[in-house]
Amino acid sequence: MARSFYPAEHYAPEPQQVSLLPFRFARLSGQELLVNEAGEFLFAPEGTTQSLADGVVDVRSELYKDLKAKHIVFDDTSSPLLDVLATKIRTKYDHLSGGTKLHIFVVTLRCEHSCHYCQVSRQTATKGEFDMSEATADRSISLMLDSPSPHVTLELQGGEPLLAFDIIQYIVPRAKEQAQLRGKGLDIVVTTNLACATDEMLTYFRDEGVRVSTSLDGPAFLHNKNRPRPGNDSYERAIDGIERSRAILGFNNVAALMTTTAASLDHVEEIIEEYVRRDFHTIFLRPISPYGFALKTKTKTGYEMERFLEFYKKGLNHILAINRGGYRLTEIYSQILLSKILTPQGTGYVDLQSPAGQAWNVLVYNYNGDVFASDESRMLAEMQDWTFRLGNVHRDNRHSLFTSEAALNMFEVSCNQSLAGCSDCAFQSYCGADPIYHHATQGDMYGHRPTSGFCKRNMEVIKHLFAFINEDDPQTMGIFWAWLTGNPLPVQVAKCD
């Protein structure tokens, strides 16, 4: 009863059996980039999409197998495995389940710095006027824990939150106690310039498990220029604070973020070198937010998006060179986008979500109890624009915040799947919607993609990363994957240089 064997043709489809699954495409470096609904992509020869549309693609070609394996086409010889595609899409959106995770508490607006790009700070010494009250703190904690998310992050912000250390000491134990009562996980982070951080404060953070996030804009000349304060010693105080924080809290509990001002644009390599010199292993090359005082003082700090993109590209090249030399340094924005492009997972990063991350992924509780959809929203409010104020902790509950006029207006335009200029964009699944950005820059939440700085930035950064992916240099890809997985840098990379 020997069984017989059939040739490959027996299992291959007929040309007329080919059907399309949803995909988007773009021309990129002489090829076509096809992206399926779950963000899987394929570089194909130019004309591939046309041949699919015309139904003339060669079903015996390797290209056809690629298209089928990437869930771009299917045929009668096999099911479309829609269940598997659905699982992949669900995995990409997994971060949506559970609700708001990041909760920013603005404990005071007071600050001893007077940064040009800062949107919110007040120089007043008067205590109280711009500090969060205990009653507001209690209500904010309660609203935070009303989020269905099993694990939330509380970020203590300002102003300079350490100027209101007493209210921090009020919030931290209560938030922990309430979280425990409701069976929720809780992380606490304090965002501080560290200029006024005493060892006692840092010891308190260590004992309470509070992590520190600080600002480092680059070497002294640049940092002090960006971040003026009495004595012109912001840099020295930041460095001293970072070192003491690391000594007291532990090395991994201290992170730094930079803001790119017009003055930064010519110094990306020096900024990166400063991060390496200070033994940081992550850096976030991020543009200045077009909000608040930054928008008003555009001459001093603002710049065109083109200039930022030059800054970013030059910076990324330098960062890759540093990694090739064996020093691990992750550029966070690239890491976020690479994760969206190369991995099955989504990311929780608020500014690149669809539906937009504002409110869904982050809520801001202002010192006076006002609740905003994002940090940028409250910055607009400081400029008398209350479009994105969802309500107030003393009047609202989670339901009324999320069904407020402000929230509903925003949600209406928060899915890039349904925005003109995004709905057919090849990069849609890697990008997001940002109604607040477009409201602030274009006076229209819906936004106009051809003139949008958000669109320009993300299009360019994504194309830039795809150029690396298409080039497929083993060292560069090894570094990218090390950033994504946390695995060590490729061995041959560490040896070189």
Add this chain to the structure above:
Amino acid sequence: MRLTTAGLARNMKGAVVGRITTQDLPFHDRTEHIRFLPEGIEQSSDLSGYRAILSHDDVVTEFPVIERLRESDHFRDGDVIVMEGESGFVRSLYRPYERHHSMFVTERCSSNCLMCSQPPKDHDDVESLTKRNQELIGLMRPAPDYLTITGGEPTLLGDHLFQLIDQLSTALPTTELHVLTNGRTFAWPEYAQRFAAVGHPNICLGVPLYSDCAGDHDHIVQAKGAFDQTVAGLHQAARNGIRVEIRVVLHRLTIPRLAKLAEYIYRNLSFVEHVALMGLEYVGYTPRNIGELWIDPFDYQAELERAVNSLVMRGITVSIYNHQLCVLKPSLWPFAQKSISDWKNLYLPECERCSALAECGGLFKWAVKKHSEHIRAL
């Protein structure tokens, strides 16, 4: 190491499974044992109470016996064997001292892979093999660390497979099980649920996937729709908390898209805990299809390295089975496992001069007839 032999059966009906002893055991210890009389041993006067007698030479007895064995020097005390009453066939089922242990559950299969090492037979062996395996499980002492359940396609046993796994979880709870299945049956959600419900504490499916493209996979396993069922089955398994590893046999039909298959596994089957990339075995169907299948492993090192690197970068554990170190690129050595069961394993004459012999997995014994042209002493 030899697995089977044969002799003349007398006084026997059906099959007897038991544990070998050469010792004259006290009467009350004899019930699980088969008394083995090696070559040139004086016959003991009292052969009563044993399950059966096995003898190299002629033996005078009225008890069930297989005598005049063709070979017998591979038997050791403690081996579990089955003696076939009809044919005089004697097969070793469990040898405690070996590294790899397997339990063969059926010769039937729903696929018909071009390179199958154990070609399927369309006769119903389910009842008889299940009975044999139930007895075998009762005799497996000391408990092995790992046990591979193999066929044929084990899921064709239906309820009998669940019974065997259930028995194993009670009798050998510390033994990790690997079930080698084509995964197609798991596409039925009810099946995957029932499998998971058996509740074995430490079980993993080993499922072959040969291409990222349905047509190629279906051609290799000679079954239309198999790719869809296997991929759907893997998802159902994962959804029910059943662990899975992917097994890929490397040959001329799987090599061209191997790196793409690695990417497919990462994007579509990211839950797999291990990917095993395995050399072709020159046995079973392979010799018949060798023209279509053969590529010298030396000639696919670039593709293999690319696939391994791709999986490693993505954080997926990967192993290379059935490859000789002298043929593998040194960068791949850390992934090479000594995976060949002792009884199938051998080395070539030039291997004796090799400095890497102790680390090398060697060859399948049937590879004597067909192996890489590039085997050499290191």
